[in-house]
Structures are given as C-alpha cells and as structure tokens.
Amino acid sequence: MYVIFIIGTAGSGKSTLAGAFSDWLRSQEQSTLLVNLDPAALTLPYEPDIDIREMVDYERIMMTKKLGPNAALIATLREVARHIEELSEEVNSHNVDFIIVDTPGQLELFAYRKEGRLFTKYLGQDRKVMLFLLDPMFCAVARNFVASMFLASSVYLTFQLPMIQILNKIDAVPKKYINRIERWSESIDSLLIDIENRSSKVLMHLSREVAQAVYDIVSSIPIIPVSSITMEGFPELHAMLTRVVGEGEIELR
Ligand SMILES: Nc1nc2c(ncn2[C@@H]2O[C@H](COP(=O)(O)OP(=O)(O)OP(=O)(O)O)[C@@H](O)[C@H]2O)c(=O)[nH]1
Ligand SMILES: [Mg+2]
Known part of the structure; x- marks a missing residue:
C-alpha cells in the first residue's frame, strides 16, 4: 500500500x-x-x-x-x-x-x-510519500524557482518523507517553461546563469546564495510534469512513486 x-x-x-x-x-x-x-x-x-x-x-x-x-x-x-x-x-x-x-x-x-x-x-x-506541487507559471522565472526550491526543501526537512515535486498544470503553460524548469533542476550552472541575466544586483546576490544553499537537497527530489486535465505525466508519476519509496514495485494489473 x-x-x-x-x-x-x-x-x-x-x-x-x-x-x-x-x-x-x-x-x-x-x-x-x-x-x-x-x-x-x-x-x-x-x-x-x-x-x-x-x-x-x-x-x-x-x-x-x-x-x-x-x-x-x-x-x-x-x-x-x-x-x-x-x-x-x-x-x-x-x-x-x-x-x-x-x-x-x-x-x-x-x-x-x-x-x-x-x-x-x-x-x-x-510506503508514505509526499507530492509537493509546483506552479510552472510562477517557477518559470529564475528567482521564483529559487524561492520555490527553498519552500520545497523546508517542507522536505519538516516531514522527512520521500518526496516528489510535481510540476502541475502543464497543459496551461507553454512547453518552453517546462523545459526551462527541467533544465534548471538538472544543472545549477544553468540556473545561476539565468539568475544573473535576469535579476537586479541585490536580488541576484540573494537568489544565488539561496540557490547554492538548497540546490543539493532539492535536486535529489525528482520533478515530474503532470496535468490533471489531460492526465499527462500520470504513468511517469506512478513509476516514480515505486522508485522513491523503493520497497518493491506495484505492477499495473
Ligand atoms: N489547466 C489546469 N488547471 C488545473 C489543473 N489542476 C488544477 N487546476 C485548476 O486550478 C484551480 C485550483 O485547483 P484546486 O485543485 O482547487 O487547488 P487546491 O490546491 O486544492 O486549492 P486549495 O485547496 O484551495 O488550496 C482550479 O481552478 C482547478 O481547475 C491542471 O492540471 N490544469
Ligand atoms: Mg484543495
């Protein structure tokens, strides 16, 4: 179960x-x-x-x-x-x-x-697992993605349960936003470059500091893009559940 x-x-x-x-x-x-x-x-x-x-x-x-x-x-x-x-x-x-x-x-x-x-x-x-929902509209801006990482890591530390980040409502945003967020979650360098290009000096400094502090924690938490309208991503979410909880796989009957 x-x-x-x-x-x-x-x-x-x-x-x-x-x-x-x-x-x-x-x-x-x-x-x-x-x-x-x-x-x-x-x-x-x-x-x-x-x-x-x-x-x-x-x-x-x-x-x-x-x-x-x-x-x-x-x-x-x-x-x-x-x-x-x-x-x-x-x-x-x-x-x-x-x-x-x-x-x-x-x-x-x-x-x-x-x-x-x-x-x-x-x-x-x-086999408990937490799904942490991300709003792709909000997260598509680099410093917002950092703020969201900070929140995800804080929730992760609070509950200490296996976690999956859900990039939700993907039917409602351009595909390039999803690609961008996935790129940031795979490479801190690409995130840091985009923070530098798009923020004021103070925000850039703060965002870099926060990103560097929490990146290792958050990048260990998988991100799955899904839509509850089209059900896109649900098979991947199901497969990821069995991976993060790790105790045997549930076969789809
Ligand atoms: N396009 C789109 N809209 C969605 C999706 N999931 C939820 N929504 C819409 O987002 C709005 C909020 O959805 P809820 O499921 O009520 O969100 P919630 O997090 O439970 O809201 P609270 O419990 O009030 O915090 C509704 O208008 C939903 O129809 C999705 O995958 N795609
Ligand atoms: Mg609700």
Whole structure:
C-alpha cells in the first residue's frame, strides 16, 4: 500500500490532482482511498471516501471562537488531531493499493504545525510519500524557482518523507517553461546563469546564495510534469512513486 500526501501552496491544484490521479489509478485497476483533510473546503472535485468535514465543523468553530479563517483552520485541525487515533483506525482499516490524502489550502498550516506531522505519522502504515506541487507559471522565472526550491526543501526537512515535486498544470503553460524548469533542476550552472541575466544586483546576490544553499537537497527530489486535465505525466508519476519509496514495485494489473 502507498500513502500519498499532496501538499502545495493555495490553489496549486492539490484537490484536482487527488481526484484525477485516483481516477487514473482506478482506470489501471488499482484501488484507492481518497481522504480529505481540508476542513474549509466548500466543494471538492472528487468524492472523498473519508472526510474530516464529517468530524469537525470549521464554520461553527470560526463563529463560536470568534476566529479569523486561518486561526479557525488551526483550531479545527487541532480538534481533529485530538481524535487522530479514531481517524487513523478508520483510514488504516481499508485495504487498498493507494491512499491519497488531500491537505488544506494553506500549506504552512499543515507543514509548520505539529498537527500536520501527526497526520503523516498516523495515516497509513508504510510506503508514505509526499507530492509537493509546483506552479510552472510562477517557477518559470529564475528567482521564483529559487524561492520555490527553498519552500520545497523546508517542507522536505519538516516531514522527512520521500518526496516528489510535481510540476502541475502543464497543459496551461507553454512547453518552453517546462523545459526551462527541467533544465534548471538538472544543472545549477544553468540556473545561476539565468539568475544573473535576469535579476537586479541585490536580488541576484540573494537568489544565488539561496540557490547554492538548497540546490543539493532539492535536486535529489525528482520533478515530474503532470496535468490533471489531460492526465499527462500520470504513468511517469506512478513509476516514480515505486522508485522513491523503493520497497518493491506495484505492477499495473
Ligand atoms: N489547466 C489546469 N488547471 C488545473 C489543473 N489542476 C488544477 N487546476 C485548476 O486550478 C484551480 C485550483 O485547483 P484546486 O485543485 O482547487 O487547488 P487546491 O490546491 O486544492 O486549492 P486549495 O485547496 O484551495 O488550496 C482550479 O481552478 C482547478 O481547475 C491542471 O492540471 N490544469
Ligand atoms: Mg484543495
């Protein structure tokens, strides 16, 4: 069994990927369990099998505790974390090939609070992997790519789980952006040259320093370009899952 946690900045396409990749896996005769950990989602582009919105009421917590949207999200996740063992029993009672976990919109509320680590610890038993979503429109600018590398490495250090970077929504951007990002991720020299050519002096200096600090960490994390609309890249993502987790391969039936 594989347990896939999908994480990324707000609107990066986590929920859409969760639903579309599950559909693709099912079309390959793999069984999946879709878990929604976003208490604030009004609608989802898939039908969750397990949904924390059934355990907690985000809007009620926001109203009764008089909290803003993010503080209410924190309080809601804390409430769910109190019942983590029940949730874990429910999730782990399913015998499926893939558990796919969709996480809340605000990455930092999941990545930088202990509740996020509790979920990754208790949900599923083995072969856990994190998909970190990159926005190719944002990352196609060299210094933004560096900022994104910094975020990816920080999430990687926080969770210490095998990770795959997903260059998402590739149907919506020119192919040359994807090629450029792949070139940067294969060669720090090409990234440094593009940083020099395109930034002001201060930004250039800062971007170089950050790139050099995190490049080795991030370049060890594979990048797979995908689209949840066309399902391009899903076979490669599936193959990469078996590679990064490394304990035996799941054959497509
Ligand atoms: N063109 C294109 N659009 C996509 C793709 N994946 C997601 N989107 C769109 O991106 C927007 C955000 O998608 P969501 O899946 O809701 O993103 P999210 O990360 O779950 O959003 P939050 O949970 O609110 O942070 C929606 O309008 C999706 O239709 C994709 O592969 N291609
Ligand atoms: Mg979502």
